[in-house]
Amino acid sequence: MKVDVLLGLQWGDEGKGKVVDVLTPRYNIVARFQGGPNAGHTLEFEGKHYVLRSIPSGIFQSGQVNIIGNGVVLDPVLFMQEAQDLERSGVGLKSILKISRKAHLILPSHRLLDAAWESLKGDSRIGTTGKGIGPTYTDKVGRNGLRVGDIGDDFTARYNTLKKRHIALLDALGASHDQLDVLEADWLRAVDYIKQFDLIDSEIYINKALAAGKSVLCEGAQGSMLDVDFGSYPFVTSSSTVCAGACTGLGVAPRKIGEVFGIFKAYCTRVGAGPFPTELHDEVGAEMRRIGHEYGAVTGRERRCGWIDLVALRYAIMLSGVTQLIMMKSDVLDGFDTIKACDAYNVNGTVTRDMPYRLDDNVTPVYDELPGWRTPMSGMTSESELPQQFSDYVRYLEQKLGVPITIVSVGPDRAQTIIRNNK
Numbered sequence: 001m002k003v004d005v006l007l008g009l010q011w012g013d014e015g016k017g018k019v020v021d022v023l024t025p026r027y028n029i030v031a032r033f034q035g036g037p038n039a040g041h042t043l044e045f046e047g048k049h050y051v052l053r054s055i056p057s058g059i060f061q062s063g064q065v066n067i068i069g070n071g072v073v074l075d076p077v078l079f080m081q082e083a084q085d086l087e088r089s090g091v092g093l094k095s096i097l098k099i100s101r102k103a104h105l106i107l108p109s110h111r112l113l114d115a116a117w118e119s120l121k122g123d124s125r126i127g128t129t130g131k132g133i134g135p136t137y138t139d140k141v142g143r144n145g146l147r148v149g150d151i152g153d154d155f156t157a158r159y160n161t162l163k164k165r166h167i168a169l170l171d172a173l174g175a176s177h178d179q180l181d182v183l184e185a186d187w188l189r190a191v192d193y194i195k196q197f198d199l200i201d202s203e204i205y206i207n208k209a210l211a212a213g214k215s216v217l218c219e220g221a222q223g224s225m226l227d228v229d230f231g232s233y234p235f236v237t238s239s240s241t242v243c244a245g246a247c248t249g250l251g252v253a254p255r256k257i258g259e260v261f262g263i264f265k266a267y268c269t270r271v272g273a274g275p276f277p278t279e280l281h282d283e284v285g286a287e288m289r290r291i292g293h294e295y296g297a298v299t300g301r302e303r304r305c306g307w308i309d310l311v312a313l314r315y316a317i318m319l320s321g322v323t324q325l326i327m328m329k330s331d332v333l334d335g336f337d338t339i340k341a342c343d344a345y346n347v348n349g350t351v352t353r354d355m356p357y358r359l360d361d362n363v364t365p366v367y368d369e370l371p372g373w374r375t376p377m378s379g380m381t382s383e384s385e386l387p388q389q390f391s392d393y394v395r396y397l398e399q400k401l402g403v404p405i406t407i408v409s410v411g412p413d414r415a416q417t418i419i420r421n422n423k
């Protein structure tokens, strides 16, 4: 019996897609447990480049079943585009992909509501991805949602009931819904497309597979600092991005969880609004963005960049019981003379290593400075090749975070991955 979880420890885009792909050969099943097409998970191998949004990142290896779990919210139109693109490029998706009947559907009117709520917030807008994520999870918790398993006989009637509710809300907010008829026609066609897939009670499927000795890798989306409970609220997403989200998002009991892989960048990024204590507004931040190609995988939005935040990382490790760390994008810092790491916050003159209730302008980072390695690492394939100063940085992080770093990534390609010898 083996369920391992892989999740982002920062504000998303840590490189989860790449690492899920690398780890997939160790498992029988890969399952996404939360989020929706707000995610953009990038994979590169053999000269190919893919961005996955709703489909798990285990589809490119061979023999694994991939599952979209009940905790995911699914936009049929975006799902159909993603699936058809993959089928066109030769990935035989229908035989390996299963979808939970309990996954909630994103309606076109959810996207309109997302935009309307954002514009009402004015200067305090979240900078959502505009994919209808918040309104869909709101309907789920408010017990109004439509699920994949509802696709069938009385689906149109149920859809119309929910649509009417949304139109009343949009009218009350003074938001237009003129485009709805056009959007709806595409959406209903895409709902029909979903029927070709194996729609299952994934919690039963997964638990039976575990009982039969199979192993499961749970793939998280977003990052711990975007978690609806523990992230930088209200500048968060609407799902549980921490390890507990894998339990509710797939129907797996907590005691069945084995390894928890926590993944982070050697520095830190954030896209959208909200606090980011180590953000750099200077040339160094611009350099990180340029070298790391820090632009959204889906929206193309510029990602904000800054130094690694160990206060936030320790908090995320605590919340999820992380057992192994994976450090990404190490190569992006190859040319830096000095590397900084925020080991504590100064909150109104008091130094703390605990996450404060509110991350506001009164929180300033307290940095340690380490020498850079100034050696290109992206061609390296084994631990023994890594420069001394880089190994010192890794050891410093392990000591500060209290968890071993078992994988180091030195480039976007599947092959640019170094498994360390400490486990």
Ligand code: GDP
Pocket: 008, 012, 013, 014, 015, 016, 017, 018, 039, 040, 041, 042, 043, 044, 292, 293, 297, 328, 329, 330, 331, 332, 409, 410, 411, 412, 413
């Ligand atoms: P995810 O959402 O966590 O899967 O991450 P994204 O795909 O949104 O963003 C990570 C970006 O960094 C992608 O463009 C990856 O191809 C790229 N990437 C992943 N690992 C590395 C690495 O070690 N070095 C470099 N330079 N790029 C990487």
Ligand code: IMO
Pocket: 008, 011, 012, 013, 014, 035, 038, 039, 040, 041, 126, 127, 128, 129, 130, 131, 132, 133, 134, 220, 221, 222, 223, 226, 235, 236, 237, 238, 271, 272, 273
């Ligand atoms: P992956 O899985 C980075 C951010 C948005 C916004 C906030 C809320 O690729 O790491 P939402 O549309 O979810 O209501 O937006 O969360 N956000 C992400 N940032 N990576 C993601 O996913 C994200 N998904 C949502 O930018 O600030």
Ligand code: MG
Pocket: 012, 013, 014, 039, 040, 041, 042, 297
């Ligand atoms: Mg991403």
